[in-house]
Amino acid sequence: MKKVLILICLAIIFLSFESTSIVDAITSEQSLISLSSGAFLLEKPAEYSLTFYGFYIMDEDPETGWCSSEGEISNHIFVIELAEETVLHNLKFDSASVNIKGSAAKDILVELSNESPTEGFQEIARISLADQKDNQKFPVSSEPSGRWLRLTILNNYGSSEYTELMDFRAFGEQLTETSLPDISGTYVSDYHSDFHLMQQGTSVKGCYEWDEGILTGNFEGRIVKLIWEDSYGKGPAIMVFSSDGERFFGLWWYEGNEGSQGEIWEGIKQSQDVGSCPY
Known part of the structure; x- marks a missing residue:
């Protein structure tokens, strides 16, 4: 029961897309x-x-x-x-x-x-x-x-x-409140596919070259809250970027399964060029 409550609390944090600092x-x-x-x-x-x-x-x-x-x-x-x-x-x-x-x-x-x-x-x-x-x-x-x-x-x-x-x-x-450098660019992810992100103000959108994947979301500091969708389904994700904007680490879930442990998603920036997906 304790673990379920903790996961529910984390899911609420991850899924909240309010602009609160x-x-x-x-x-x-x-x-x-x-x-x-x-x-x-x-x-x-x-x-x-x-x-x-x-x-x-x-x-x-x-x-x-x-x-x-x-x-x-x-x-x-x-x-x-x-x-x-x-x-x-x-x-x-x-x-x-x-x-x-x-x-x-x-x-x-x-x-x-x-x-x-x-x-x-x-x-x-x-x-x-x-x-x-x-x-x-x-x-x-x-x-x-x-x-x-x-x-x-x-x-x-x-x-x-x-x-x-x-x-x-x-x-x-x-003691401080610093903003993340622009995270726009192309990343190589641990799913062996390129991961293209475009930051526009507080919004983030992009795609990943795996099953026609697309991403939309918002960021707060180094925390980016996303919705992913591809041919297998969709769901929420949360990502944190290193202070230089060169690496990300995150967790993703299928919609309706947010109470689970979450799957790991990692990437390293290979180019400042956002690029695009072939679809």
Whole structure:
């Protein structure tokens, strides 16, 4: 029941196409490293399968999460680009729903940088999680502002096969309100097809070269809310773009199935030229 409620809440956020500012909508209780806050996963460790993709530690669902590839149990690094320069006050972790005994993440390092995704990181927390427990909340040890967060899972509770973390949330305040560069262009998506987007003001439209796919929607900051339609059906999607507008990550659903986990949609810009689809 709890998972259903969380998914319904996310679906409401994703499907709302009102012009309200994302910054105005974010409260102190919303995780600032979530997709719905505009955070973007820049770097992740290898995972057991797409069902345990690194993004799922950011989806605010304690029943979905990340699992390492077999035999890789320590020093797993995630780098998350926050939507804005941010000060964090508290961190929260979930690990009750791990699949393998002893695989729950144990010792964790959290750092923040306002310089770049690779340099200038300052430690804000070094903590030890309890084994298989949800809602583990910790204050940070220092409060520098930053745009990039680095999470390192140092070890687990004894498994020699896998390490798992189900959810990670971070709470604080955003200090800036920046707009995304024009996202117009042609992207190569993980569906092995070109993805053409045109931004016009707050509107986005385009197509993808797969089953005569078309896209329409609106964006708020780095969050783009779309309706897709092709010969197989239609439905909603939400996408977040990196701050340079060169990459996107998103989830899509079939119409009427918005309560499900959602399918992953990723792309990398290959040209500033929007181009067109052959239909």
